[in-house]
Amino acid sequence: MKLSQTGMGTTKLNNIDEMYPGQSILMQTGQLVQYGAGLFGYNTVILLVRRKIEKIITETLNKYGCIEVLLPTLQPDTIWKNSGRYDQYVNDGTMLITESNKGTFCLAPTGEEAMLEFAREKLKSYKNLPVTFYQIGEKYRNEIRTRGYLLRGKAFPMLDAYSFDTNEEMMEKSYENVRKAFLEIFEKIGLKVIPIVADNGAMGGKKSEEFMLISNQGEDKILYNEETGIGLNTEILEREDYKTYLKEEYGIEDISNYKEIRTMELGHIFQLGTRYSEMMNGKYINQEGKEALYYMGCYGIGVSRTLAALYEECLINDEKWGPCGFVLPNSVAPFKVQIIPKMENEEKAKLANNLYEKLQQENIGVILDDREKITMGAKIKDCKILGTPYMIVIGDKQEGNILEIENIATDEKELLTIEKCIEKFKNII
Numbered sequence: 001m002k003l004s005q006t007g008m009g010t011t012k013l014n015n016i017d018e019m020y021p022g023q024s025i026l027m028q029t030g031q032l033v034q035y036g037a038g039l040f041g042y043n044t045v046i047l048l049v050r051r052k053i054e055k056i057i058t059e060t061l062n063k064y065g066c067i068e069v070l071l072p073t074l075q076p077d078t079i080w081k082n083s084g085r086y087d088q089y090v091n092d093g094t095m096l097i098t099e100s101n102k103g104t105f106c107l108a109p110t111g112e113e114a115m116l117e118f119a120r121e122k123l124k125s126y127k128n129l130p131v132t133f134y135q136i137g138e139k140y141r142n143e144i145r146t147r148g149y150l151l152r153g154k155a156f157p158m159l160d161a162y163s164f165d166t167n168e169e170m171m172e173k174s175y176e177n178v179r180k181a182f183l184e185i186f187e188k189i190g191l192k193v194i195p196i197v198a199d200n201g202a203m204g205g206k207k208s209e210e211f212m213l214i215s216n217q218g219e220d221k222i223l224y225n226e227e228t229g230i231g232l233n234t235e236i237l238e239r240e241d242y243k244t245y246l247k248e249e250y251g252i253e254d255i256s257n258y259k260e261i262r263t264m265e266l267g268h269i270f271q272l273g274t275r276y277s278e279m280m281n282g283k284y285i286n287q288e289g290k291e292a293l294y295y296m297g298c299y300g301i302g303v304s305r306t307l308a309a310l311y312e313e314c315l316i317n318d319e320k321w322g323p324c325g326f327v328l329p330n331s332v333a334p335f336k337v338q339i340i341p342k343m344e345n346e347e348k349a350k351l352a353n354n355l356y357e358k359l360q361q362e363n364i365g366v367i368l369d370d371r372e373k374i375t376m377g378a379k380i381k382d383c384k385i386l387g388t389p390y391m392i393v394i395g396d397k398q399e400g401n402i403l404e405i406e407n408i409a410t411d412e413k414e415l416l417t418i419e420k421c422i423e424k425f426k427n428i429i
Contacts, residue, residue: 218264325384
């Protein structure tokens with residue numbers, strides 16, 4: 001990508017939001033564009049980071065035997081009335097609806113109804129089970145109190161998955177399978193999440209866990225045992241049977257060593273049992289030739305929440321100015337290196353273009369800052385804004401075929417030939 005083609009000018013950061021500095025920088029630099037409360041557009045780099053996250057999700061779930069599908073987000077009201085949740089979601093203002101001469105339609109806030117409709121037509125026999133379907137798509141919730149930019153919006157991309165099994169034991173196996181996949185997904189993205197004991201709440205069912213990131217920006221408070229790495233949502237303690245529930249479902253008998261910390265929820269998994277199957281007549285033919293209800297699990301990752309959390313986590317600070325940009329992890333950085341040449345020097349500009357083309361030929365994500373009449377200092381500053389992990393400055397100090405590659409996260413520098421440089425980034429990929 002050549003910066004001259006993006007229309008990007010030099011950036012100045014002012015009055016950065018202290019609570020959400022990372023997303024505040026994205027807003028001020030035009031990488032995140034707000035259209036209204038809770039409604040955002042994505043510029044090139046942040047969009048590509050989002051797609052990297054989605055790719056990690058799909059590749060990992062595929063590895064764990066899950067099957068990707070895509071269902072409509074605009075849905076007839078009938079499927080919501082069939083589940084009994086239409087009045088609830090409309091009355092509390094959560095669900096956005098539109099009326100037309102063809103009927104009333106809903107913008108889906110979640111996907112249980114649509115997925116059960118889909119599965120019922122495909123999974124008619126015990127021979128088709130078990131299966132876990134998943135999708136990544138937009139969801140819509142008329143949040144009265146939007147908060148934290150991408151952390152709580154009205155429209156947001158979400159991974160939602162649903163497992164279908166013949167009995168409770170098989171449901172628990174599917175649940176553990178997706179649980180392992182989720183832990184691997186967050187590890188690959190570069191976020192250290194804690195799966196914690198949670199209350200199923202309005203979702204119903206037997207058991208659930210939230211995937212939490214320790215963060216002062218989070219809305220949730222959990223009790224966490226640092227020695228065991230086990231946590232639980234404080235909402236659990238509101239249950240009358242919380243002691244029995246913790247002991248029977250999670251083997252937790254004593255919480256006196258747990259301390260309260262603030263966290264951000266990025267994912268949630270549920271064992272639903274037959275609740276939704278009962279509401280929506282979700283049945284298959286079992287081995288005895290009789291109708292039986294699906295045992296279901298439900299699993300979600302907030303893609304935009306994960307994206308926002310990542311940018312807040314990979315924030316870098318200047319000792320003098322404070323938050324000044326990002327260093328994205330290699331696993332999700334769409335561009336691995338940014339070339340910063342002195343454009344008014346014809347020789348340096350030619351070398352930079354030559355290096356850029358060679359990296360492009362090797363499918364190595366690279367940004368060339370070919371903007372003219374902008375100082376080298378301003379270009380270096382903008383490199384950090386875009387989150388590129390490595391930087392190559394081709395200025396007055398650069399000589400011959402030798403390039404200085406700087407790791408922005410560590411400030412480590414090394415001198416390499418163009419050939420060695422290309423080899424380095426091929427190995428990083």
